[in-house]
Amino acid sequence: MRVKQIGGGLVKGLKVTGTHLFRQPVTRPYPEQHAYTPPRFRGAHRLIEDDCVVCHACDRVCPVNCMTIKGYRGEDRKFVLEQFDIDYNLCMFCNLCVEACPPKCLLMGPEFEISAATHNDLVWTLEDLSYERGESL
Numbered sequence: 088m089r090v091k092q093i094g095g096g097l098v099k100g101l102k103v104t105g106t107h108l109f110r111q112p113v114t115r116p117y118p119e120q121h122a123y124t125p126p127r128f129r130g131a132h133r134l135i136e137d138d139c140v141v142c143h144a145c146d147r148v149c150p151v152n153c154m155t156i157k158g159y160r161g162e163d164r165k166f167v168l169e170q171f172d173i174d175y176n177l178c179m180f181c182n183l184c185v186e187a188c189p190p191k192c193l194l195m196g197p198e199f200e201i202s203a204a205t206h207n208d209l210v211w212t213l214e215d216l217s218y219e220r221g222e223s224l
């Protein structure tokens with residue numbers, strides 16, 4: 088009776104193994120293969136610099152005050168963006184800044200590999216946040 092039970096269990100186990108043997112793996116060999124990020128993923132920000140009107144709406148709504156934005160009024164009376172920093176030591180990827188932006192020039196992209204060796208390197212500047220740079224990654 089006991090031998091019969093063990094034999095039955097073994098056959099059942101082998102059957103389960105057999106059904107999974109030739110299936111596609113559900114995991115990805117990261118980092119060799121990039122992880123999937125869904126369309127509305129909240130990764131690092133991207134700024135379409137030319138469309139920014141330096142209104143500070145994003146900056147004002149940020150709950151952790153991690154944005155530094157500076158600009159000046161140019162000769163043609165239009166605001167020119169001078170500084171746009173996001174401190175990723177503090178940012179919690181809440182998306183409030185993106186929602187508050189009137190011209191919709193601030194986005195959150197798919198980039199999530201933003202770890203750095205120092206706190207200073209986690210402060211992203213205009214150059215790091217540029218939309219063109221994000222597109223080329």
Ligand code: SF4
Pocket residue numbers: 148149150151152153154173177178179180181182183184185
């Ligand atoms: S995602 Fe949230 S925490 Fe990060 S900069 Fe925008 S408002 Fe601030």
Ligand code: SF4
Pocket residue numbers: 138139140141142143144145146156187188189190191192193
């Ligand atoms: S809310 Fe948009 S337009 Fe206004 S400063 Fe922020 S990024 Fe620029």
